Amino acid sequence: METSETIRNQYxxxxxxxxxxVRWCPGCGDYxxxxxxxxxxxxxxxxxxxxAVISGIGCSSRLPYYISSYGFHTIxxxxxxxxxGVKVANPKLTVWQITGDGDCLAIGGNHFIHSxxxxxxxxxxxxxxxxxxLTKGQYSPTTKKGFVTKSSxxxxxxxxxxxxxxxMGARGTFFGRLLDVDLKTAQMTMTAAAKHKGTSVVExxxxxxxxxxxxxxxxAEKEFRADRTITLEHGKRMIxxxxxxxxxxxxxxxxxxxxxxxxxVDENDILVHDAACEDTTLHIKLAMMEGPEMPIALxxxxxxxxxxxxxxxxxxxxxxxxxxxxxxxxxxxxxxEQWEM
Amino acid sequence: xxxxxKTELDNVVVRFSGxxxxxxxxxxxxFSNLSAILGNEISTFPDFPSEIxxxxxxxxxxxxxxxxxxxxxxxxxxxxxxxxxxxxxxxxKVNAQFVKNGGVIIFDxxxxxxxxxxxxxxxxxxxxxxxxxxxxxxxxxxxxxxxxQNSLAGFGFDNKIVLxxxxxxxxxxxxxxxxxxxxxxxxxxxxxxxxxxxxxEANVKVLTDGFNFGNNLHLTVSTYFxxxxxxxxxxxxxxxxxxxxxxxxLIAAAQKxxxxxxxxxxxxxPATDIMHELTARKDMGVKVVQAEDxxxxxxxxxxxxxxxxxxxxxxxxxxxxxxxxxIGLAVMAELPxxxxxxxxxxxxxxxxxxxxxxxLLQALYGRNGESPAVVMAAGTPDDCFHYAFMACxxxxxxxxxxxxxxxxxxxxxxxxxxxxxxxxxxxxxxxIVKTGTENxxxxxxxxxxxxxxxxxxGMEGFGHRNGGLEKDYFTGAISTDPANHQKMVDTREEKxxxxxxxxxxxxxEGNENAxxxxxxxxxxxxHLMSAVNAVNKNGKKVALAHFNYINPLPxxxxxxxxxxKKVVVCELNSGQFATFLRSKVPAVEFLQYNKVQGQPxxxxxxxxxxxxxxx
Numbered sequence: 001m002e003t004s005e006t007i008r009n010q011y012x013x014x015x016x017x018x019x020x021x022v023r024w025c026p027g028c029g030d031y032x033x034x035x036x037x038x039x040x041x042x043x044x045x046x047x048x049x050x051x052a053v054i055s056g057i058g059c060s061s062r063l064p065y066y067i068s069s070y071g072f073h074t075i076x077x078x079x080x081x082x083x084x085g086v087k088v089a090n091p092k093l094t095v096w097q098i099t100g101d102g103d104c105l106a107i108g109g110n111h112f113i114h115s116x117x118x119x120x121x122x123x124x125x126x127x128x129x130x131x132x133x134l135t136k137g138q139y140s141p142t143t144k145k146g147f148v149t150k151s152s153x154x155x156x157x158x159x160x161x162x163x164x165x166x167x168m169g170a171r172g173t174f175f176g177r178l179l180d181v182d183l184k185t186a187q188m189t190m191t192a193a194a195k196h197k198g199t200s201v202v203e204x205x206x207x208x209x210x211x212x213x214x215x216x217x218x219x220a221e222k223e224f225r226a227d228r229t230i231t232l233e234h235g236k237r238m239i240x241x242x243x244x245x246x247x248x249x250x251x252x253x254x255x256x257x258x259x260x261x262x263x264x265v266d267e268n269d270i271l272v273h274d275a276a277c278e279d280t281t282l283h284i285k286l287a288m289m290e291g292p293e294m295p296i297a298l299x300x301x302x303x304x305x306x307x308x309x310x311x312x313x314x315x316x317x318x319x320x321x322x323x324x325x326x327x328x329x330x331x332x333x334x335x336x337e338q339w340e341m
Numbered sequence: 342x343x344x345x346x347k348t349e350l351d352n353v354v355v356r357f358s359g360x361x362x363x364x365x366x367x368x369x370x371x372f373s374n375l376s377a378i379l380g381n382e383i384s385t386f387p388d389f390p391s392e393i394x395x396x397x398x399x400x401x402x403x404x405x406x407x408x409x410x411x412x413x414x415x416x417x418x419x420x421x422x423x424x425x426x427x428x429x430x431x432x433x434k435v436n437a438q439f440v441k442n443g444g445v446i447i448f449d450x451x452x453x454x455x456x457x458x459x460x461x462x463x464x465x466x467x468x469x470x471x472x473x474x475x476x477x478x479x480x481x482x483x484x485x486x487x488x489x490q491n492s493l494a495g496f497g498f499d500n501k502i503v504l505x506x507x508x509x510x511x512x513x514x515x516x517x518x519x520x521x522x523x524x525x526x527x528x529x530x531x532x533x534x535x536x537x538x539x540x541x542e543a544n545v546k547v548l549t550d551g552f553n554f555g556n557n558l559h560l561t562v563s564t565y566f567x568x569x570x571x572x573x574x575x576x577x578x579x580x581x582x583x584x585x586x587x588x589x590x591l592i593a594a595a596q597k598x599x600x601x602x603x604x605x606x607x608x609x610x611p612a613t614d615i616m617h618e619l620t621a622r623k624d625m626g627v628k629v630v631q632a633e634d635x636x637x638x639x640x641x642x643x644x645x646x647x648x649x650x651x652x653x654x655x656x657x658x659x660x661x662x663x664x665x666x667x668i669g670l671a672v673m674a675e676l677p678x679x680x681x682x683x684x685x686x687x688x689x690x691x692x693x694x695x696x697x698x699x700x701l702l703q704a705l706y707g708r709n710g711e712s713p714a715v716v717m718a719a720g721t722p723d724d725c726f727h728y729a730f731m732a733c734x735x736x737x738x739x740x741x742x743x744x745x746x747x748x749x750x751x752x753x754x755x756x757x758x759x760x761x762x763x764x765x766x767x768x769x770x771x772x773i774v775k776t777g778t779e780n781x782x783x784x785x786x787x788x789x790x791x792x793x794x795x796x797x798x799g800m801e802g803f804g805h806r807n808g809g810l811e812k813d814y815f816t817g818a819i820s821t822d823p824a825n826h827q828k829m830v831d832t833r834e835e836k837x838x839x840x841x842x843x844x845x846x847x848x849x850e851g852n853e854n855a856x857x858x859x860x861x862x863x864x865x866x867x868h869l870m871s872a873v874n875a876v877n878k879n880g881k882k883v884a885l886a887h888f889n890y891i892n893p894l895p896x897x898x899x900x901x902x903x904x905x906k907k908v909v910v911c912e913l914n915s916g917q918f919a920t921f922l923r924s925k926v927p928a929v930e931f932l933q934y935n936k937v938q939g940q941p942x943x944x945x946x947x948x949x950x951x952x953x954x955x956x
Contacts, residue, residue, distance in 0.1 A: 018806070020806075020818065047801070048804055049798065049799065049800060049801045049802070049803070049804050050798065050799060051798070052647075052648070052798045054644065064806055064808070065806050065808075065819065068804060069798075069804055070647075070797070070798040070804050070805065070806075071804075071805070071806035071807070071808075072644075072647050072674070072806070072807050072808060073806065073807070073808030073809065073810065074640070074643070074670055074808060074809060075640070075666055075667065075669075075670050075809050078636060078637070078640040078667065081605075081632065081633075081636065081637035081640040081641045081644070082640045082641065082643055082644035082647070083644060084630065084637070084641045084644060085603065085605060085630070085640065085641030085642055085643065085644025085645040085646075085647075085648070085652070086644040086645065086647060086648040086798070087644075088603070088628055088630055088641070088645065089601065089603050089628065089644065089645035089648035089649065089650040089652075090648045090649065090650075090797075090798060090799060092799065093648065093798050093799065110633055110634060110637070111633065111636075111637050111640075114632075114633035114637070313628060316623060317623045317626055317628070320623035320624050321623065321624050321626070323624075324623075324624030326622075326624045326625060327624070327625070328596065328625075328763065329589075329592060329593050329596045329597075329625075329763045330762055330763055332589070332592065332622070332625065333760050333761070333762070336579040336581075336760060337374060337532070337579055337580075338577050338578060338579045338760060339377060339378040339577070339578055339579075340575075340576070340577055340578075341377075341380060341570070341573045341574075341575065341576065341577075341578050341757075
């Protein structure tokens with residue numbers, strides 16, 4: 001344990017800060033996620049040169065420039081596929097994919113669901129501000145129906161995606177959610193994501209001060225945050241609220257908020273969070289909770305153990321190599337049906 | 342009245358044709374390999390229908406396999422067959438028109454009945470008359486189904502399995518027709534079915550009966566004999582398809598350079614066999630990701646290149662279109678990447694199983710921005726090995742995407758291949774940054790060759806940020822500075838042009854002092870060479886300049902082309918290479934000979950055109 005502690009303390013957030021000037025708009029929620037990430041990377045103790053940060057296109061996809069590791073700012077929507085290639089090529093690396101609601105769920109939707117399905121061991125930070133920022137304010141696949149944007153002057157007529165539902169529908173093994181202004185939960189969730197073996201999807205609720213200010217305002221407001229959010233932790237009761245007296249209980253097949261000490265509800269009636277449960281039913285219900293009746297779930301909602309794609313690739317290669325007589329190119333040539341001429 | 346004559350031929354073309362379930366490909370492969378063992382030059386080409394299993398006995402379900410045997414150097418699977426073997430009337434209908442005068446048609450008489458004629462769409466019960474088959478062609482009826490049933494009577498197989506051995510009967514018959522010693526063929530089957538004694542015994546029985554059936558044919562039939570080739574350089578050979586050779590070229594390069602091979606690919610006709618070959622080579626540590634789409638195929642490969650692998654993606658025309666944005670990323674990020682395009686008929690879905698050279702301009706220019714990449718093309722099936730190897734070498738040594746163009750014709754066709762050893766292949770020196778380099782920047786490059794130094798995750802002290810945004814020439818930071826962009830555009834261009842210093846110069850084949858220069862590129866080499874040789878044999882003077890490197894062109898291209906008074910560019914498109922050459926060698930008038938039918942050239946049509954130009 002002592003050695004691992006030493007390795008853990010080897011880095012500080014500063015070791016993960018690049019010399020590049022951060023170019024997001026003042027007040028952008030991305031700043032908070034960036035600094036949380038740098039802190040988490042330092043705490044994880046993985047060397048910067050063993051860390052690869054891959055992104056697509058969009059405001060959030062600028063992030064790799066600001067991390068002092070190996071970074072690759074690629075093309076729109078393809079971050080998940082590129083990160084898959086990085087991880088499969090070198091499974092020893094810790095791979096982060098930085099993406100946004102447009103990059104990940106519109107143009108990159110196919111790569112997203114397939115990397116989740118394969119369970120490639122990488123950490124996906126999905127910055128969801130429910131708007132296209134870099135192209136100056138068009139609606140995204142997560143924009144609420146009816147919302148007025150530059151490309152929907154009369155309100156959108158589209159139904160939005162809910163990233164949790166999509167992740168679990170694609171058989172995701174990890175889903176977490178964080179709020180830009182809640183640094184403690186953010187770091188806790190990112191750390192759990194990094195430790196999870198497989199594709200860890202973390203929906204980062206971030207505010208776009210320019211084009212969608214206050215998109216998450218209802219839960220971000222400090223005064224009401226404790227009552228409007230619940231931070232889930234595996235093995236702990238689902239208790240929240242300013243007074244710490246609200247909790248989630250089952251009502252038939254649905255969840256409902258109960259107050260401890262009222263209507264005969266005591267602490268033992270409150271559900272205990274099981275993030276490791278393979279069945280997605282309750283995880284989806286938790287992830288889909290919406291105000292004002294229900295709190296928004298933050299933290300680690302799902303964290304299930306499954307073999308990762310990259311590990312399976314390595315295992316299969318090792319198995320075949322153990323059995324095959326073909327080791328070199330010349331061995332391969334020797335297998336040809338051949339004749340002298 | 343036994344009057345069996347034996348005709349000695351320099352070369353002969355045999356086409357096997359039947360339903361796609363008739364095993365014609367296996368028969369053809371066995372026969373061609375057998376001939377190669379006996380010392381013949383061989384070249385083969387399969388012709389698949391686009392439907393996997395069209396209704397039995399119909400014209401749509403006919404698939405074929407053509408073999409060309411020679412006692413001297415042969416370059417193509419041949420134009421028209423001397424011998425046609427057909428398993429049903431539909432196969433006759435599709436192929437009869439191509440059989441040479443004086444040729445032979447062997448047909449399964451059991452399938453030539455009313456129902457067979459109807460399925461094939463014949464109006465009468467005399468298909469030979471209906472097709473107006475020349476009476477110089479000898480017809481050999483062989484009730485293959487009945488004979489095979491008789492042959493296997495004692496084995497207790499069910500009828501379906503028995504009929505599946507029909508192709509072995511046909512093979513035996515062909516062995517007789519070509520005076521192949523039956524022992525060799527049996528030896529061949531022993532290698533093939535050695536582990537399954539009953540199957541071996543059955544196949545040997547049918548094969549031998551087929552051979553004896555021929556022997557006992559009391560007909561006036563000429564048999565053929567093709568002498569050993571003495572032109573083939575001595576050595577060990579196998580027969581290899583272009584797609585397999587391509588896959589093995591990548592494997593050889595990875596092992597030569599000592600890097601892991603990564604293929605990101607999505608199934609697409611006619612390129613998928615490359616993926617099949619590579620994914621079977623887990624024993625050699627090859628990593629293959631069958632991606633969710635073409636874009637993920639290439640982008641995951643770009644990720645692997647970023648992470649330090651020798652990375653490749655394989656596709657065909659529509660896939661190349663989907664990959665174009667990602668190729669631009671590899672150009673911008675200056676990462677090594679091999680993109681293989683096995684060209685097929687287009688545009689759009691086009692003719693997926695047929696061959697064309699219509700992706701050239703897409704490969705050269707199909708990207709946004711000034712986006713130069715290396716473009717090269719293999720000429721023959723066995724050539725694919727060499728050029729796939731060279732594509733890797735150039736990608737790694739020059740830090741660039743390389744597009745290797747092959748096509749359905751050479752990808753699926755086979756030719757003789759002299760087996761190489763790893764030791765005799767050229768060294769590959771990837772441009773990896775030297776350890777100890779201080780202050781590394783992502784844009785650091787060799788000032789002479791302009792090649793960027795490669796570093797990848799896991800290497801301590803070389804962390805960097807790469808990407809698709811323009812970078813500052815000196816610091817590697819993102820930059821929109823106008824002068825810097827110009828400098829970077831020029832640098833990327835110069836880097837690619839500089840590759841011409843490292844590739845072979847263009848060679849003239851045929852008669853150097855010719856009155857006409859024929860220009861070709863890629864998979865048409867065999868047909869063009871055959872035609873040029875044939876014309877030269879008749880006392881005319883024709884030269885061939887065949888290109889394998891297209892961007893950059895070999896250094897001596899301009900000088901060489903300008904030596905000739907008359908120049909014709911022959912290609913399986915509407916003039917794409919001619920257009921490219923006009924931009925590079927504006928002083929020359931390029932004539933064109935084009936064909937866009939989804940089919941390879943025939944040597945004879947090229948020959949005719951050459952003669953017409955010499956008049």
